Structures are given as structure tokens and as C-alpha cells.
Amino acid sequence: MSDLYPSRLERESIIDRVDPTVYSDVSVGEYSMDNISRSEYEDNGYIVFPNIFSEDEVTEMLNELKYMASNEDLIKNEEFITEPQSNQLRTIFNQHLFSTLFNKISKDSRILDKVKQLLGSDVYIHHSRINIKPAYKGKSFPWHSDFETWHCEDGLPRCRCLTAWIMLTDNTEFNGPLYLIPGSHKKYISCKGFTPEDNYKNSLKKQEYGVPSINAIKELTKKNDLIGAYGKAGTLVIHDGNVMHGSPDNISPESRTNAFFVFNSVENKPQKPFGASKNRAEFLCLKDFKPL
Amino acid sequence: MSDLYPSRLERESIIDRVDPTVYSDVSVGEYSMDNISRSEYEDNGYIVFPNIFSEDEVTEMLNELKYMASNEDLIKNEEFITEPQSNQLRTIFNQHLFSTLFNKISKDSRILDKVKQLLGSDVYIHHSRINIKPAYKGKSFPWHSDFETWHCEDGLPRCRCLTAWIMLTDNTEFNGPLYLIPGSHKKYISCKGFTPEDNYKNSLKKQEYGVPSINAIKELTKKNDLIGAYGKAGTLVIHDGNVMHGSPDNISPESRTNAFFVFNSVENKPQKPFGASKNRAEFLCLKDFKPL
Numbered sequence: 001m002s003d004l005y006p007s008r009l010e011r012e013s014i015i016d017r018v019d020p021t022v023y024s025d026v027s028v029g030e031y032s033m034d035n036i037s038r039s040e041y042e043d044n045g046y047i048v049f050p051n052i053f054s055e056d057e058v059t060e061m062l063n064e065l066k067y068m069a070s071n072e073d074l075i076k077n078e079e080f081i082t083e084p085q086s087n088q089l090r091t092i093f094n095q096h097l098f099s100t101l102f103n104k105i106s107k108d109s110r111i112l113d114k115v116k117q118l119l120g121s122d123v124y125i126h127h128s129r130i131n132i133k134p135a136y137k138g139k140s141f142p143w144h145s146d147f148e149t150w151h152c153e154d155g156l157p158r159c160r161c162l163t164a165w166i167m168l169t170d171n172t173e174f175n176g177p178l179y180l181i182p183g184s185h186k187k188y189i190s191c192k193g194f195t196p197e198d199n200y201k202n203s204l205k206k207q208e209y210g211v212p213s214i215n216a217i218k219e220l221t222k223k224n225d226l227i228g229a230y231g232k233a234g235t236l237v238i239h240d241g242n243v244m245h246g247s248p249d250n251i252s253p254e255s256r257t258n259a260f261f262v263f264n265s266v267e268n269k270p271q272k273p274f275g276a277s278k279n280r281a282e283f284l285c286l287k288d289f290k291p292l
Numbered sequence: 293m294s295d296l297y298p299s300r301l302e303r304e305s306i307i308d309r310v311d312p313t314v315y316s317d318v319s320v321g322e323y324s325m326d327n328i329s330r331s332e333y334e335d336n337g338y339i340v341f342p343n344i345f346s347e348d349e350v351t352e353m354l355n356e357l358k359y360m361a362s363n364e365d366l367i368k369n370e371e372f373i374t375e376p377q378s379n380q381l382r383t384i385f386n387q388h389l390f391s392t393l394f395n396k397i398s399k400d401s402r403i404l405d406k407v408k409q410l411l412g413s414d415v416y417i418h419h420s421r422i423n424i425k426p427a428y429k430g431k432s433f434p435w436h437s438d439f440e441t442w443h444c445e446d447g448l449p450r451c452r453c454l455t456a457w458i459m460l461t462d463n464t465e466f467n468g469p470l471y472l473i474p475g476s477h478k479k480y481i482s483c484k485g486f487t488p489e490d491n492y493k494n495s496l497k498k499q500e501y502g503v504p505s506i507n508a509i510k511e512l513t514k515k516n517d518l519i520g521a522y523g524k525a526g527t528l529v530i531h532d533g534n535v536m537h538g539s540p541d542n543i544s545p546e547s548r549t550n551a552f553f554v555f556n557s558v559e560n561k562p563q564k565p566f567g568a569s570k571n572r573a574e575f576l577c578l579k580d581f582k583p584l
Contacts, residue, residue, distance in 0.1 A: 136506040140541050173465045174518045179543070214428040218545045226466045226544060248540045249432050251471070252518060253510045 001271055004158070005151050005188050008275035012192040012213055019159040021045065021185060021240055023120025023265075029113035041118065045185030045243035048229060052110055052236035053166055061259065062168055064101045065130060068092060079283050090138075092130045093283050095259065102128070106261050107292050111164045114238060119160055119265045122291030126150065126161060126262040126270075127284050130168075133176045133257070138250035140176070142211045145189060146262070147241035149203075149210050152195060152275025154285040159188075160265040161241040167233050168257040176250030178237075181217070182224040184244035189216045195276040200284060212244070220244055266291055293563055296450070297443050297480050300567035304484040304505055311451040313337065313477060313532055315412025315557070321405035333410065337477030337535035340521060344402050344528035345458055353551065354460055356393045357422060360384060371575050382430075384422045385575050387551060394420070398553050399584050403456045406530060411452055411557045414583030418442065418453060418554040418562075419576050422460075425468045425549070430542035432468065434503045437481060438554070439533035441495075441502050444487060444567025446577040451480075452557040453533040459525050460549040468542030470529075473509070474516040476536035481508045487568040492576060504536070512536055558583055 004018045022042045025035070033041070041047045053061075068074050069089050079093035092098070096106040105111075106125060115123055132138075146163060150156040171177045189212040199209055212220075229237050239245065241262075250256055270285055279285060296310045314334045317327070325333070333339045345353075360366050361381050371385035387394040397403075398417060407415055424430075438455060442448040463469045481504040491501055504512075521529050531537065533554075542548055562577055571577060 136509065140543055143543065173520060174471060174540075176540070179466060214545055217428065221545050228465060246543050248466075248468070248543050251432055251435065251538050251540050253506055253513050 001157055003274045005274070007148055007152050007190045008193060008195045008209060009190060010192065012216060013190045014216060014219060015188050015190055017159060017186050017188055017242060022118055023160065024117055026117065028116045029109055031110045031113035032117045033114050041238065044182040046180050046229070046237060046239035048231055049236040050231055051234055053234040055234065058168055058233045060101060061105065061166070062257070064099050065168070065257070068095070068098060074098060078281065088134055089132055091132070094128050094286070095130050096125060096128045096261065102259065105166070105259070111236065111261065112292060115162065115164055115263045118162060118238070119263065121265045121267050123263040123265055124289050124292060125286060126154070126156070126264040127286055128259070128261045130257065130259045132255060133247070133250045135175070135253050135255045136251060138176050138256065140249040141247045142207055143217055143244055143246035144207055144210055145242045145244055148189065148191060150241065152210065153200065153273050153280050155270040155273045155279070156264060156268055157271055158268050159242045160268040161263065162238055163241065163260050163262050164236065164238045165258050165260040167231050167235040168259055169233050169255060171230050171235070171256055171258070172252070172254070173228055173230060174252040175254045175256040176247050177256065178229040178245050178247050179226050180229060180239065181220045181244045182227055184220040185240040185242040187220060188242060189244070197277060199276065200280040217244070293449055295566045297482070297566070299440055299444050299482045300485060300487045300501060301482060302484065304508060305482045306508060306511060307480050307482055309451060309478050309480055309534060314410055315452065316409055318409065320408045321401055323402045323405035324409045325406050333530065336474040338472050338521070338529060338531035340523055341528040342523055343526055345526040347526065350460055350525045352393060353397070353458070354549070356391050357460070357549070360387070360390060366390060370573065380426055381424055383424070386420050386578070387422050388417060388420045388553065394551065397458070397551070403528065403553065404584060407454065407456055407555045410454060410530070411555065413557045413559050415555040415557055416581050416584060417578060418446070418448070418556040419578055420551070420553045422549065422551045424547060425539070425542045427467070427542060427545050427547045430468050430548065432541040433539045434499055435509055435536055435538035436499055436502055437534045437536055440481065440483060442533065444502065445492065445565050445572050447562040447565045447571070448556060448560055449563055450560050451534050452560040453555060454530055455533070455552050455554050456528065456530045457550050457552040459523050459527040460551055461525050461547060463522050463527070463548055463550070464544070464546070465520055465522060466544040467546045467548040468539050469548065470521040470537050470539050471518045472521060472531065473512045473536045474519055476512040477532040477534040479512060480534060481536070489569060491568065492572040509536070
């Protein structure tokens with residue numbers, strides 16, 4: 001299969017996105033998006049829906065997370081990742097496989113009706129994760145396109161994938177929120193640097209490959225200024241797989257915790273990695289293609 | 293002389309500020325502050341004045357900085373500090389002594405009329421500095437009270453000092469702006485940890501002593517949420533010596549550059565350091581007490 005999105009090469013370049021952002025305008029359920037929302041998503045590469053999950057639902061999810069983080073058997077799994085310079089939990093992967101509650105959330109119509117519509121097909125979960133950016137010392141995450149990694153290291157051939165995520169705490173301008181570059185999903189940054197073997201073991205702690213240069217970020221922000229994805233706990237955000245984003249460190253006294261679910265179209269199943277010699281760990285590239 | 297603000301001890305504690313914040317309500321010139329501004333400063337420990345310096349003035353200052361940063365003889369001075377992990381210029385100390393332009397700015401009535409009024413006396417410069425937080429990779433600065441360091445390591449006995457600073461670039465929510473805790477200047481965090489010898493050589497790159505714990509920051513933010521000091525280039529900010537502040541890293545594509553001038557009351561000349569075995573370098577604690 002030809003590679004429409006080459007990356008991890010000798011030099012950086014900026015190429016056009018080949019794929020659509022919105023694959024269908026057909027409503028697939030009560031919670032699908034209206035024309036205005038779809039058009040906003042198409043233009044910006046992300047959309048924020050406040051007040052989707054109630055306070056009670058958020059509390060339930062936080063309690064579930066607390067339970068998982070304190071379960072000594074669970075945290076031995078490789079899906080549980082710690083901060084670069086400490087043993088504090090930074091990420092849990094595939095919470096939907098470890099928890100009945102998060103499994104239910106991953107199939108919630110408030111999410112799936114939008115996701116299936118945007119991707120214009122049935123979908124499955126490529127992976128999911130909960131990111132905890134601890135108060136006072138949570139580290140920044142460099143600029144990246146998720147899809148660049150999923151393409152190069154997991155073999156997703158086309159950009160027909162996205163992330164739907166739920167704020168489990170308030171995301172403010174102070175606690176290390178996601179910064180996004182509106183419209184950046186229409187360009188693909190072909191990144192410099194050949195992927196080292198087993199790169200993911202380091203990149204889950206600190207990403208160094210698939211990170212655009214400052215010049216690429218400057219180019220992408222020529223048309224649009226950065227925005228911060230801010231909102232109260234319970235807010236739902238959907239962002240395109242290729243939208244450029246990163247996040248600063250969190251020196252504030254409030255932790256920032258978000259639950260991410262990566263959906264891929266069943267028409268876009270992973271092939272061999274396009275920019276790495278072998279696949280990442282299985283938990284990062286799930287193979288349960290049964291439509292949700 | 294008794295120590296009203298003990299710090300760098302075996303354990304952290306929070307004590308009350310003994311000194312006033314505003315020492316005088318008498319106008320000392322055309323640019324003094326009105327009652328409302330003084331009261332805001334008294335309550336919050338800082339105040340932001342937009343549009344004080346014109347675009348032309350800012351350009352002139354930036355050109356002067358560029359000249360200083362590129363002058364190979366100048367940058368050999370110990371007043372020129374680089375980033376922890378690179379040789380990129382992070383800070384120039386005492387720009388008012390290296391540059392006629394910044395010397396003139398340091399005596400500008402738009403600043404001095406306010407400063408003399410707030411400190412209720414003649415003033416001199418304890419030190420000045422220009423901080424450059426480079427785009428994409430500028431590092432965060434941990435929470436601290438300036439006065440805690442000036443008291444412990446320079447011997448300023450009372451909190452009768454402040455910083456007036458000029459934004460030389462826009463300071464946005466994205467480029468590593470100063471976060472302040474309004475009202476925090478009324479409490480003094482007596483910090484844990486005995487000051488090591490020659491601490492300043494490391495602390496100018498990465499402060500590790502005089503940094504409050506997360507619990508202290510939580511306590512200080514109980515009454516007031518964080519604020520970010522945002523503004524266009526040309527904005528003037530005055531913040532009390534003891535207001536708690538810090539700043540996150542700068543992952544944005546825009547550098548953040550500010551010129552700080554630390555003013556101390558001539559009634560508050562430095563004694564022996566209160567929390568260190570010897571003085572910091574002379575350039576950090578200037579002894580030219582001639583009133584400005």
C-alpha cells in the first residue's frame with residue numbers, strides 16, 4: 001500500500017492532507033452533530049461540547065480512576081505509565097478494558113453518535129487512555145499530531161480517526177491544558193528523524209520523534225492563533241487525528257485529568273507501520289475491530 | 293537586627309506580613325496612582341497598566357536588547373545567564389548599567405512616580421533584569437516570593453521593595469506568562485531548607501531553595517484563584533516584593549521578553565543576609581543607594 005503520509009525522514013516537510021475531515025453529514029442518532037457544529041469541526045479540526053457529562057457521572061469516573069490507581073495488581077500492567085522523573089501515575093491506557101464503567105462510557109451515544117457521523121462508518125477503539133497531569137509538577141507535552149504516530153508506528157493508513165475526550169477535572173489556562181492550532185489538521189507535518197526501535201517505550205514518557213520543529217509550528221500558526229481547550233469537568237472535546245496540539249507543564253495547585261478515547265473507522269484498519277521497523281506494543285494498537 | 297521574616301529553616305510555615313503594602317498616599321508626580329489603583333495594588337499585591345510605553349519605545353528597547361545579546365564582549369559578563377540545558381540567553385542582569393537606554397527607562401517618571409509613592413520614600417535599584425523566555429522551549433519558573441530571596445540572601449530587612457516591569461513582547465496565556473496569586477503578598481512563606489553556599493549560581497538557572505510546597509500554594513489560593521499577567525508589549529506591571537508568582541514553560545511559537553526593575557526604599561538598605569551564610573554576587577544586590 002502506498003504511503004500518503006510519509007514521515008520520520010531525513011528532513012521535515014509540510015504536505016497537504018489527502019483525506020476529508022468530516023466523512024458524512026448523515027445523522028446517526030439523537031446526539032449527532034448539526035450542520036454548524038460539523039462545519040466548525042471541519043474548519044478547526046476540533047470542537048468543544050460543554051456540560052455533556054453530569055457532575056455525578058464525573059465523580060463516578062474519578063472514583064473509578066482512584067480505584068484503578070490504587071490497585072497494586074492493576075498498576076503492574078504495562079498500560080500504567082509513570083512520570084519521567086518520578087513514580088507518579090501519568091497515564092493509564094485502555095481504561096475501557098480495565099473498567100466496566102469506562103467501557104460503558106466508551107460506547108455512550110453522546111460520544112458515538114458524533115464519532116460515527118464524523119468518520120462516516122462504523123468505528124472501533126484504537127486505544128484509550130487517561131492522562132493525569134499532576135498539580136505543581138506535571139510535565140509539558142510537545143507539539144504533535146496523533147495521527148502522525150498512529151500512521152508511522154501503528155500503520156493506520158488514512159486519516160480517518162479522531163479522539164473524543166472527557167474532562168474529568170476543570171481544564172483551565174493554568175493547569176497544563178491542551179493547546180491546539182485551529183486548521184492545522186489540513187496540513188501534515190512530515191517529521192524529521194528515523195524512528196528508533198521500541199521508540200514507544202520512551203515516547204510514552206517523553207515524545208522525541210514525530211515532533212515538528214518550531215518553524216513548522218510557526219507556519220501552522222500563521223493563519224490561526226493558538227487556542228486552549230478549556231472547560232469544566234464533564235466537557236466533551238472531539239479532535240481530529242491530525243490536528244496539531246501540545247500542552248505546557250502544570251505549575252498550578254490543581255491537577256488536570258482527562259479521559260481520551262481514540263476511535264478509528266473500521267474502513268481504516270492498521271497495516272504494517274509506515275515509519276517504523278516494527279509495531280508498537282499491542283495495547284497501543286488494539287485489534288478488536290468489532291464495530292461499537 | 294531581629295529577623296521579622298525567618299525562612300530557609302527545618303520546616304515550612306506561613307506567617308503574617310508585618311509591613312504595609314502601600315506606604316504613602318501622597319502623590320509624588322504626574323504619574324502617581326489614584327486611590328482606586330492604590331487600593332487595587334494594596335488588595336492584590338500587583339497592578340497592570342496597559343499602554344504605558346509606545347510601540348516605538350518598545351522597538352527601541354528590543355533593538356537595544358538585540359544589540360546587547362549579540363555583543364560578544366558583553367555576554368562574557370556574569371550578568372548574562374543562559375538556559376539550564378542550552379547556551380541560549382535567558383537573563384541579562386542590570387541592563388540599566390549596561391545600556392544608556394535602559395538607564396533612562398529605569399528613571400522614567402511613568403514608573404518612578406508610582407514606585408516612590410507606593411514605597412513612601414526615595415528609592416534606588418536593588419537590581420534589574422531582562423528575562424527572555426524563548427519560544428517553543430523556554431523553561432518554567434517555580435513559585436516564589438522575590439522578597440523571600442532578597443531577605444534571606446541579600447539581607448533586605450523589611451518588605452519595602454517591589455518590581456516594576458515592562459512587557460517587551462505580548463504576554464499571552466500561551467507563552468509562559470507570570471502567574472500571580474492575588475493577596476498572597478499578605479502572607480510570608482517561611483521556606484524549608486537551609487541555603488547552600490553560592491546557591492545563587494544554581495538558583496539563577498533553576499530555583500530550588502525558597503520554593504514553597506504545593507500545600508503552601510494551595511493555602512494561598514484558597515481565597516483567590518490564580519491570575520495571569522497578560523498584556524500587549526508596552527504594558528507596565530508593578531508587583532509587590534512578596535507576592536507569590538511563578539511561570540509555566542513556553543511551548544508556543546512566540547518568545548516572551550520582559551524588562552524588570554527592582555526598586556527598594558532607601559530606608560530599607562541591605563544588612564547581612566538573614567538566611568544564608570554569605571552574600572550573593574554583588575550584581576544581584578547593588579549598593580548604589582543614591583536616590584533616583
